[in-house]
Amino acid sequence: MENMRPPQKSVLLKVVILGDGGVGKSCLMNRFVSNRYDENNFHTIGVEFMNKDIVVDGEKYTLQIWDTAGQERFWALRTPFYRGSDICLLCYALNDRESLRHLKRWRDEFLQFADVKPEKFPFIVVGNKNDLRHEINPAEVQQWCTDQNIAIHIDTSSKAATNVTDAFVLAVQRWKHLERVAEAELRQDGETIDLTRPVRLLQKRVCCTGGGGGDGGTNGADYDDNDAHFADSAMRAPTFKTRQLFGQQRKATKAPKTNYQL
Known part of the structure:
Protein backbone atom coordinates (compact mmCIF):
# COMPACT_ATOMS: atom_id res chain seq x y z
CA MET A 1 0.00 0.00 0.00
CA GLY A 190 17.35 37.76 17.52
CA GLU A 191 13.56 38.02 17.55
CA THR A 192 12.88 34.55 16.20
CA ILE A 193 11.81 31.52 18.23
CA ASP A 194 13.45 28.17 17.59
CA LEU A 195 10.53 25.73 17.56
CA THR A 196 12.88 22.73 17.35
CA ARG A 197 14.18 23.21 20.91
CA PRO A 198 12.11 21.68 23.74
CA VAL A 199 10.46 24.03 26.16
CA ARG A 200 10.18 22.96 29.82
CA LEU A 201 7.00 24.33 31.29
CA LEU A 202 6.51 25.00 34.98
CA GLN A 203 4.10 22.66 36.68
CA LYS A 204 2.62 22.58 40.15
CA ARG A 205 2.50 19.15 41.73
CA VAL A 206 -0.72 18.70 43.64
CA CYS A 207 -1.34 15.58 45.67
CA CYS A 208 -4.41 13.78 44.50
CA THR A 209 -5.28 12.75 48.07
CA GLY A 210 -6.15 16.33 48.94
CA GLY A 211 -3.18 16.86 51.27
CA GLY A 212 -1.35 18.89 48.63
CA GLY A 213 2.03 17.61 49.76
CA GLY A 214 3.08 21.19 50.39
CA ASP A 215 4.48 23.04 53.33
CA GLY A 216 1.50 25.28 53.91
CA GLY A 217 1.01 28.65 52.26
CA THR A 218 2.16 27.36 48.88
CA ASN A 219 -1.31 26.36 47.67
CA GLY A 220 -0.19 22.82 46.96
CA ALA A 221 2.87 23.84 44.86
CA ASP A 222 5.80 21.56 45.56
CA TYR A 223 8.78 23.80 44.90
CA ASP A 224 11.63 25.32 46.85
CA ASP A 225 10.55 28.48 48.65
CA ASN A 226 14.03 29.93 48.21
CA ASP A 227 13.65 29.97 44.44
CA ALA A 228 12.47 33.56 44.03
CA HIS A 229 12.40 33.32 40.26
CA PHE A 230 9.83 30.55 40.06
CA ALA A 231 7.08 32.72 38.56
CA ASP A 232 9.33 34.74 36.28
CA SER A 233 11.57 32.09 34.67
CA ALA A 234 9.30 30.39 32.11
CA MET A 235 12.20 28.76 30.31
CA ARG A 236 13.98 27.36 33.45
CA ALA A 237 12.72 24.49 35.54
CA PRO A 238 12.55 25.33 39.28
CA THR A 239 14.35 23.35 41.96
CA PHE A 240 11.89 20.81 43.32
CA LYS A 241 12.26 19.00 46.63
CA THR A 242 12.44 15.28 46.37
CA ARG A 243 9.46 14.13 48.41
CA GLN A 244 7.45 10.96 48.46
CA LEU A 245 3.92 12.03 47.75
CA PHE A 246 2.39 8.64 47.19
CA GLY A 247 2.70 5.34 49.09
CA GLN A 248 3.01 7.04 52.48
CA GLN A 249 2.12 4.91 55.49
CA ARG A 250 -1.18 5.87 56.96
CA LYS A 251 -2.97 4.49 60.02
CA ALA A 252 -5.88 2.29 59.15
CA THR A 253 -9.12 3.69 60.49
CA LYS A 254 -11.99 1.42 61.42
CA ALA A 255 -15.49 2.14 60.33
CA PRO A 256 -17.70 3.39 63.18
CA LYS A 257 -20.10 0.91 64.76
CA THR A 258 -23.70 1.32 63.91
CA ASN A 259 -26.92 0.00 65.39
CA TYR A 260 -28.34 -0.83 62.01
CA GLN A 261 -28.90 -4.48 61.24
CA LEU A 262 -29.47 -5.84 57.78
Whole structure:
Protein backbone atom coordinates (compact mmCIF):
# COMPACT_ATOMS: atom_id res chain seq x y z
CA MET A 1 0.00 0.00 0.00
CA GLU A 2 1.45 3.31 -1.03
CA ASN A 3 1.90 6.07 1.49
CA MET A 4 -0.44 8.92 0.65
CA ARG A 5 1.14 12.33 1.20
CA PRO A 6 -1.24 14.95 2.53
CA PRO A 7 -2.18 17.59 -0.03
CA GLN A 8 -0.13 20.77 0.13
CA LYS A 9 -1.97 23.61 1.79
CA SER A 10 -2.22 26.83 -0.14
CA VAL A 11 -1.22 30.22 1.23
CA LEU A 12 -4.05 32.75 1.32
CA LEU A 13 -3.07 36.22 0.09
CA LYS A 14 -5.32 39.26 0.00
CA VAL A 15 -4.77 41.34 -3.14
CA VAL A 16 -6.26 44.82 -3.56
CA ILE A 17 -6.53 46.55 -6.96
CA LEU A 18 -6.58 50.36 -6.82
CA GLY A 19 -6.83 53.03 -9.49
CA ASP A 20 -9.11 55.57 -11.14
CA GLY A 21 -12.51 54.56 -12.40
CA GLY A 22 -12.45 53.24 -15.96
CA VAL A 23 -8.84 52.04 -16.05
CA GLY A 24 -9.96 48.41 -16.27
CA LYS A 25 -9.58 47.04 -12.73
CA SER A 26 -12.69 44.85 -12.92
CA CYS A 27 -11.77 43.62 -16.40
CA LEU A 28 -8.30 42.73 -15.15
CA MET A 29 -9.73 40.69 -12.26
CA ASN A 30 -12.36 38.94 -14.41
CA ARG A 31 -9.83 38.05 -17.09
CA PHE A 32 -7.47 36.57 -14.54
CA VAL A 33 -10.05 34.66 -12.48
CA SER A 34 -12.52 33.42 -15.11
CA ASN A 35 -10.80 34.33 -18.41
CA ARG A 36 -13.74 36.54 -19.39
CA TYR A 37 -13.81 40.02 -20.87
CA ASP A 38 -16.90 42.22 -20.97
CA GLU A 39 -16.69 45.21 -23.28
CA ASN A 40 -19.68 46.85 -21.57
CA ASN A 41 -18.61 46.27 -17.99
CA PHE A 42 -20.19 48.70 -15.52
CA HIS A 43 -18.31 50.65 -12.87
CA THR A 44 -17.81 48.86 -9.57
CA ILE A 45 -20.01 50.02 -6.71
CA GLY A 46 -18.16 49.76 -3.41
CA VAL A 47 -16.00 46.63 -3.56
CA GLU A 48 -16.12 43.19 -5.16
CA PHE A 49 -13.86 40.21 -4.64
CA MET A 50 -13.10 36.88 -6.31
CA ASN A 51 -10.82 33.94 -5.46
CA LYS A 52 -8.28 32.30 -7.70
CA ASP A 53 -5.90 29.40 -7.01
CA ILE A 54 -2.48 29.73 -8.56
CA VAL A 55 0.85 27.89 -8.44
CA VAL A 56 3.98 30.05 -8.29
CA ASP A 57 7.44 28.47 -8.15
CA GLY A 58 5.94 25.14 -7.17
CA GLU A 59 3.90 26.52 -4.25
CA LYS A 60 0.12 26.86 -4.09
CA TYR A 61 -1.55 30.18 -3.37
CA THR A 62 -5.15 31.28 -3.06
CA LEU A 63 -5.48 34.89 -4.13
CA GLN A 64 -8.43 36.76 -2.68
CA ILE A 65 -8.67 39.67 -5.12
CA TRP A 66 -10.54 42.79 -4.11
CA ASP A 67 -11.70 45.18 -6.83
CA THR A 68 -12.39 48.65 -5.43
CA ALA A 69 -14.51 51.45 -6.82
CA GLY A 70 -12.46 54.27 -8.30
CA GLN A 71 -15.01 57.05 -7.86
CA GLU A 72 -14.50 59.49 -5.01
CA ARG A 73 -18.06 59.04 -3.71
CA PHE A 74 -17.23 55.44 -2.75
CA TRP A 75 -14.28 56.45 -0.58
CA ALA A 76 -15.95 55.45 2.70
CA LEU A 77 -16.93 52.04 1.30
CA ARG A 78 -13.55 50.92 0.01
CA THR A 79 -11.05 52.13 2.64
CA PRO A 80 -12.08 49.68 5.41
CA PHE A 81 -11.05 46.81 3.14
CA TYR A 82 -7.42 47.94 2.85
CA ARG A 83 -6.40 46.57 6.23
CA GLY A 84 -5.04 43.04 6.15
CA SER A 85 -3.87 43.25 2.54
CA ASP A 86 -0.78 41.36 1.42
CA ILE A 87 -0.38 42.84 -2.09
CA CYS A 88 -1.57 46.03 -3.78
CA LEU A 89 -1.87 46.46 -7.55
CA LEU A 90 -1.81 50.13 -8.57
CA CYS A 91 -3.61 50.17 -11.91
CA TYR A 92 -3.65 52.93 -14.54
CA ALA A 93 -4.62 53.09 -18.22
CA LEU A 94 -1.90 53.50 -20.82
CA ASN A 95 -4.17 55.84 -22.80
CA ASP A 96 -4.92 58.09 -19.81
CA ARG A 97 -2.08 60.23 -18.46
CA GLU A 98 -4.15 61.51 -15.55
CA SER A 99 -4.67 57.98 -14.25
CA LEU A 100 -0.90 57.58 -13.87
CA ARG A 101 -0.61 60.91 -12.09
CA HIS A 102 -3.33 59.89 -9.63
CA LEU A 103 -1.53 56.71 -8.60
CA LYS A 104 0.33 58.58 -5.86
CA ARG A 105 -2.97 59.58 -4.29
CA TRP A 106 -4.14 55.97 -4.40
CA ARG A 107 -0.89 54.77 -2.87
CA ASP A 108 -1.03 57.36 -0.08
CA GLU A 109 -4.64 56.46 0.67
CA PHE A 110 -3.77 52.78 0.92
CA LEU A 111 -0.80 53.44 3.22
CA GLN A 112 -2.97 55.55 5.50
CA PHE A 113 -5.70 52.96 6.02
CA ALA A 114 -3.75 49.71 5.59
CA ASP A 115 -1.16 50.72 8.21
CA VAL A 116 1.85 49.18 6.43
CA LYS A 117 5.41 50.33 5.81
CA PRO A 118 5.84 51.44 2.18
CA GLU A 119 9.38 50.13 1.83
CA LYS A 120 8.37 46.66 3.03
CA PHE A 121 5.06 46.24 1.20
CA PRO A 122 4.69 44.76 -2.32
CA PHE A 123 3.22 47.41 -4.60
CA ILE A 124 2.91 46.45 -8.28
CA VAL A 125 2.22 49.08 -10.96
CA VAL A 126 0.01 47.76 -13.77
CA GLY A 127 -0.46 49.70 -17.00
CA ASN A 128 -3.71 48.36 -18.46
CA LYS A 129 -5.22 48.74 -21.96
CA ASN A 130 -2.00 47.87 -23.73
CA ASP A 131 -4.05 47.18 -26.86
CA LEU A 132 -4.88 50.88 -27.26
CA ARG A 133 -2.69 53.78 -28.34
CA HIS A 134 -0.26 54.79 -25.62
CA GLU A 135 -0.23 58.34 -24.31
CA ILE A 136 2.41 57.68 -21.66
CA ASN A 137 6.14 57.31 -22.25
CA PRO A 138 7.56 54.12 -20.66
CA ALA A 139 10.46 56.17 -19.29
CA GLU A 140 7.95 58.37 -17.47
CA VAL A 141 6.39 55.35 -15.80
CA GLN A 142 9.78 53.97 -14.83
CA GLN A 143 10.76 57.27 -13.27
CA TRP A 144 7.52 57.39 -11.28
CA CYS A 145 8.13 53.87 -9.97
CA THR A 146 11.70 54.79 -9.00
CA ASP A 147 10.51 57.87 -7.11
CA GLN A 148 7.97 55.77 -5.19
CA ASN A 149 10.45 52.93 -4.54
CA ILE A 150 8.33 50.41 -6.48
CA ALA A 151 10.35 47.66 -8.11
CA ILE A 152 7.87 46.07 -10.53
CA HIS A 153 5.90 47.55 -13.41
CA ILE A 154 4.11 45.63 -16.15
CA ASP A 155 1.85 46.48 -19.10
CA THR A 156 -1.29 44.39 -19.56
CA SER A 157 -4.37 44.14 -21.77
CA SER A 158 -7.51 42.61 -20.32
CA LYS A 159 -9.14 42.63 -23.74
CA ALA A 160 -6.29 40.82 -25.50
CA ALA A 161 -5.39 38.74 -22.40
CA THR A 162 -1.82 40.02 -22.49
CA ASN A 163 0.38 39.66 -19.39
CA VAL A 164 -2.65 39.42 -17.09
CA THR A 165 -1.56 36.23 -15.33
CA ASP A 166 2.05 37.43 -15.38
CA ALA A 167 1.06 40.52 -13.38
CA PHE A 168 -0.32 38.41 -10.52
CA VAL A 169 2.58 35.96 -10.65
CA LEU A 170 5.05 38.85 -10.34
CA ALA A 171 3.01 40.20 -7.43
CA VAL A 172 3.24 36.89 -5.56
CA GLN A 173 6.97 36.60 -6.26
CA ARG A 174 7.51 40.12 -4.94
CA TRP A 175 5.55 39.23 -1.79
CA LYS A 176 7.72 36.13 -1.28
CA HIS A 177 10.91 38.18 -1.67
CA LEU A 178 9.87 40.77 0.90
CA GLU A 179 8.78 38.03 3.31
CA ARG A 180 12.23 36.45 3.12
CA VAL A 181 13.88 39.82 3.70
CA ALA A 182 11.71 40.40 6.77
CA GLU A 183 12.56 36.95 8.15
CA ALA A 184 16.29 37.57 7.66
CA GLU A 185 16.03 40.87 9.54
CA LEU A 186 14.25 39.17 12.44
CA ARG A 187 16.99 36.56 12.68
CA GLN A 188 19.64 39.27 12.84
CA ASP A 189 17.75 41.02 15.63
CA GLY A 190 17.35 37.76 17.52
CA GLU A 191 13.56 38.02 17.55
CA THR A 192 12.88 34.55 16.20
CA ILE A 193 11.81 31.52 18.23
CA ASP A 194 13.45 28.17 17.59
CA LEU A 195 10.53 25.73 17.56
CA THR A 196 12.88 22.73 17.35
CA ARG A 197 14.18 23.21 20.91
CA PRO A 198 12.11 21.68 23.74
CA VAL A 199 10.46 24.03 26.16
CA ARG A 200 10.18 22.96 29.82
CA LEU A 201 7.00 24.33 31.29
CA LEU A 202 6.51 25.00 34.98
CA GLN A 203 4.10 22.66 36.68
CA LYS A 204 2.62 22.58 40.15
CA ARG A 205 2.50 19.15 41.73
CA VAL A 206 -0.72 18.70 43.64
CA CYS A 207 -1.34 15.58 45.67
CA CYS A 208 -4.41 13.78 44.50
CA THR A 209 -5.28 12.75 48.07
CA GLY A 210 -6.15 16.33 48.94
CA GLY A 211 -3.18 16.86 51.27
CA GLY A 212 -1.35 18.89 48.63
CA GLY A 213 2.03 17.61 49.76
CA GLY A 214 3.08 21.19 50.39
CA ASP A 215 4.48 23.04 53.33
CA GLY A 216 1.50 25.28 53.91
CA GLY A 217 1.01 28.65 52.26
CA THR A 218 2.16 27.36 48.88
CA ASN A 219 -1.31 26.36 47.67
CA GLY A 220 -0.19 22.82 46.96
CA ALA A 221 2.87 23.84 44.86
CA ASP A 222 5.80 21.56 45.56
CA TYR A 223 8.78 23.80 44.90
CA ASP A 224 11.63 25.32 46.85
CA ASP A 225 10.55 28.48 48.65
CA ASN A 226 14.03 29.93 48.21
CA ASP A 227 13.65 29.97 44.44
CA ALA A 228 12.47 33.56 44.03
CA HIS A 229 12.40 33.32 40.26
CA PHE A 230 9.83 30.55 40.06
CA ALA A 231 7.08 32.72 38.56
CA ASP A 232 9.33 34.74 36.28
CA SER A 233 11.57 32.09 34.67
CA ALA A 234 9.30 30.39 32.11
CA MET A 235 12.20 28.76 30.31
CA ARG A 236 13.98 27.36 33.45
CA ALA A 237 12.72 24.49 35.54
CA PRO A 238 12.55 25.33 39.28
CA THR A 239 14.35 23.35 41.96
CA PHE A 240 11.89 20.81 43.32
CA LYS A 241 12.26 19.00 46.63
CA THR A 242 12.44 15.28 46.37
CA ARG A 243 9.46 14.13 48.41
CA GLN A 244 7.45 10.96 48.46
CA LEU A 245 3.92 12.03 47.75
CA PHE A 246 2.39 8.64 47.19
CA GLY A 247 2.70 5.34 49.09
CA GLN A 248 3.01 7.04 52.48
CA GLN A 249 2.12 4.91 55.49
CA ARG A 250 -1.18 5.87 56.96
CA LYS A 251 -2.97 4.49 60.02
CA ALA A 252 -5.88 2.29 59.15
CA THR A 253 -9.12 3.69 60.49
CA LYS A 254 -11.99 1.42 61.42
CA ALA A 255 -15.49 2.14 60.33
CA PRO A 256 -17.70 3.39 63.18
CA LYS A 257 -20.10 0.91 64.76
CA THR A 258 -23.70 1.32 63.91
CA ASN A 259 -26.92 0.00 65.39
CA TYR A 260 -28.34 -0.83 62.01
CA GLN A 261 -28.90 -4.48 61.24
CA LEU A 262 -29.47 -5.84 57.78
